[in-house]
Amino acid sequence: MPWSFGNYPSSMKNLPPAVREKAIEIANALLDEGYADGMAIRIAIAQAHRWAARHADELAPQERGRALP
Structure with missing residues (x-):
């Protein structure tokens, strides 16, 4: 089932x-x-953290989250 910003995994x-x-x-x-x-959820969360770390200068401080190496 595809997710959206209003309906996503807990x-x-x-x-x-x-x-x-x-x-x-x-x-x-x-x-x-x-x-x-x-598996999709776990991979997506890890990759999103990596994405945020690479784009930290473009994100507001409260949107950066925990960065993975």
């Missing part, structure tokens, strides 16, 4: 909005590629 609820939006985008792409929901 594991994404504590992500900053910009990071959550990117995680939703990534998760939906992974679902389209045939990944199972749980």
Whole structure:
């Protein structure tokens, strides 16, 4: 089931909005590629954190979230 900013997995609820939006985008792409929901969610959250770390200068401080190396 595709997710949206108004309907997303509970594991994404504590992500900053910009990071959550990117995680939703990534998760939906992974679902389209045939990944199972749980795997798509885990990968998407990790990748969204990495994305936020690379784009930290473009994001407001409250949207940066926890950056992964």
